[in-house]
Amino acid sequence: MKFRDHLSALMLPFGALILIPAALLSVSQDTTMGGEVPYLINIIILLFGVSILLVGFALMVLTIKMFYQIGKGTLAPWAPTQRIVMNGIYLRTRNPMISGVILIIVGEGVLFSSWLILLWSFVFFIVNHFYFIFSEEPGLQKRFGEDYLRYKKNVPRWIPQRNPWNPNHKAGE
Template identity: 40%
Template sequence: MRRTSAAIGSAIFFLAAPGVVAGLGPWWVSGWEPRSPLPGAWMIPLRVAGVLLLLAGAAVVVDAFVRFVAEGSGTPAPIAAPGRLVVGGLYRHVRNPMYVGVLAAILGQALLFGDAGLLVYAAVAGAAMGAFAHWYEEPRLLGRFGADYERYRRAVPGWWPRVRPYHP
């Protein structure tokens, strides 16, 4: 796939997948209306932490999408998968940085808006992403990239980043 096509496809998929899960879903749950379940003095540091977590999560997701175009010459969408196994950037530390970033963005919104419903939403979204990664993505990657993916999977954790980067 050409990089221009991959970039356009990735941008569309960005809006359709993480845009819905980390943007539209939390809005449906919370209305993006701040609540104060704790006394005001406690909410200020939680809201600041929420903004930082939201921004960090968004940056991770954007970086992962760019990596698919630049390194893999494809998109994260299963219908336009990359031609090469993507193991650079944040993928050197964790196999699922997009999912980790999406969860961070949702949890950031939970703190920012003081909405416990978003914690439940994050748990449901995380379980769905975990199931999808385990039962769909990993078997497909193993079938497509074989020993390279198996070596990568053994060396890089799926959900909790390793400190030292993986070097294939």
């Protein structure tokens, strides 16, 4: 895997996390949440936004690292993983990387008190939801076959399950 592949793969989250929110902030001076709020509430909102953002960032970094180390690829469709990643957080939910990106965008929306950025997080989720259903999942099924179908059957798309799936467990054992 070339450094250039990794660098180009980071352009996708850069656009979603930096460029689009910055553009929305630049055109939305009058569409923020509320007006003057007490200092303590501002601090609470700031801490809440930063907390969401940091959890999302940690999730995104962890999953990108797993794509590289375990999957031998990147998050970009033009340099995909060579192996299916069925480890760690991927045993609880199939899309933790995008969940991390969504959390970052929500954190930005809270941090900047921007309804437009929060709306962007919802639009981003909906677009990815349908992309996964109609493009990514069929592609993964074609690339990884029965392994992916078994994984898909046992691990939810979005909401993490409480107990991680055990890929070594066979039904009826």
